[in-house]
Amino acid sequence: MTKAITTAFTRLLPKCTHLQVPIVGAPMAGAGGAKLAAEVTLGGAFGFIPAGYRDAHVLRTELDTARTLLNTPPNATLPLGVAYFGWKLKEQGEATTTEMLDVSLQHNVQAIWFSFWSKDQSKWARYIREKDAASTEERSTVIFVLVSSVEQALMAVNEWKADVIVAQGSQAGGHGSAHGPPLQELFASIVDAIPENRPPILVAGGLSNGSQVAEYLAKGADGAVLGTRFLLTPESTYTPGQKNALVAAKSNSTVRSVKFDEARNTKGWPEGTDGRGLVNALTNGFQGNAREINMDILREKVKEATAKDDPEWMVTWAGLGVGDMNEIKGAQPVERATETVSDILKYLEVGSLWLENVKEDVSDLSKTTVTLPRIKMRHN
Structure with a gap:
């Protein structure tokens, strides 16, 4: 029987029945699309379609393709997300931004991700909330905000009212802050700055396997974002x-x-x-x-x-x-839940780390679900 790991992040996505590990496939403009995002979701993680340089017509086509691949009924929540560049939305203007966001909302995506944004763009988070409130479909879009500093994290919480913070360290591939700190430092600083009542924090940057994810879960992260790993898949659009x-x-x-x-x-x-x-x-x-x-x-x-x-x-x-990484794998096997959960649990056991207040015994691999609430770790 497939096992699953539950964190504050996965609990935000109850309609995503495929979700078995707190792992997100990074939205990678020029390298990912509907097929990769759908395969990541089918593999037990959570996929994103990059809207990046796409227009509304192409995005609609991508979302229709994803719905078909996921075999999701027309009016049901689509169990993946769409990611936008804040700077690109500003360049396109308000009318085009509204159209682009509406495409995702009309397709009932589970989440929307904003990266490389400016302070004044928090109004788009409010726009999404208002559209959700006016919807007759009981829609609740989860808003992800990418940050590379404590200052950005505080803005994401206080102004964007983000549901999920993605902390991107300097080890990340693709675009990022030229002055951002390494992931370890960034994550620790954000946790210190927002110790209580914070949204789930996902870590991103240089992560490649389950043991690394487990290490951050042990430190209090709620999940992880993997990008480069998913470039090495048949579903990636890299050449x-x-x-x-x-x-x-x-x-x-x-x-x-x-x-x-x-x-x-x-x-x-x-x-x-x-x-x-x-x-x-x-x-x-x-x-x-x-x-x-x-x-x-x-x-x-x-x-x-x-x-x-x-x-x-x-x-x-x-x-x-x-x-x-030394081989090309399909997106499903890369994050197949049984493989990744086993890796994470193995790390927690071998590393002599004990979870406090965990509902299930992590040493018992026959358990169906392992729940990781916000935890504090102690070493032997």
Whole structure:
């Protein structure tokens, strides 16, 4: 019988009957979509469709595809979420933002995720609450807010009234704060700043396996977000060349740079945002004095490499955990609940950690459900 782990995060999603582990598949623009999000959900975790650079028409199509893949009835809650870039919504204007959010709400998604937002955009969280209250379908959209500092976490709680905080450390692949601290430091600081009555906190950045997730659960996190792990799946839209480059990568094969976006000519990201990707010929081209870097030449090489699927001159986002991954797996087996729960429970037992106030005995793997409330850990 499949076992499940329950935390404050999973209890927010009672309609997600597939959910068996407190793990979220990161919304990865350019690498994920309906198929990956649905497979993550079917595997026992919680998937997100990145709205990122998509328009309303494409997003509708993606959500229709996800509903079919999940075999979810037309009016039922769709057991996955949609993620938006705050800066992109601002660039598009209020009318387009309203349309984009309405697409998700009309499809009755379980959650909406905001990242790279500005303070004045908390009004969109209120918009979602108002639309939910006016709905005749008893809808309650769970709002995720990505943060990379204590200040942002406090705004997410006090102004956005976020249901879930996603703490993204500097180890994360893809876009993030150029000045953000490592995940361990960020998570501890947020917990210290918001010790009581806080929303569930998910950790993100460089995580690659169940034992790492278990370590953060033991420290009081309510779940984890994995991104790079899901790039190495057939369902990811990364090219074969990019996936092979990820498989070959080591733990020291990534670098953070703002020049990834300059080379791709992807503009608009907020000041102070950069990205972590694989080291390759492209990143070698970044080196040296800024005056010596001919960005026009690099952009042409990126364009040519993309057409040829040559990962040496392509941007391939990846987190620090990429060195732990050496094969391409389907999204379901990666987070199949029995595998991940067993890994987590094994860590808690072998690490000589005792849970206080846990309703079930975690050493008994025959238990169907293990509930992890907000916990304090003590070491032997």
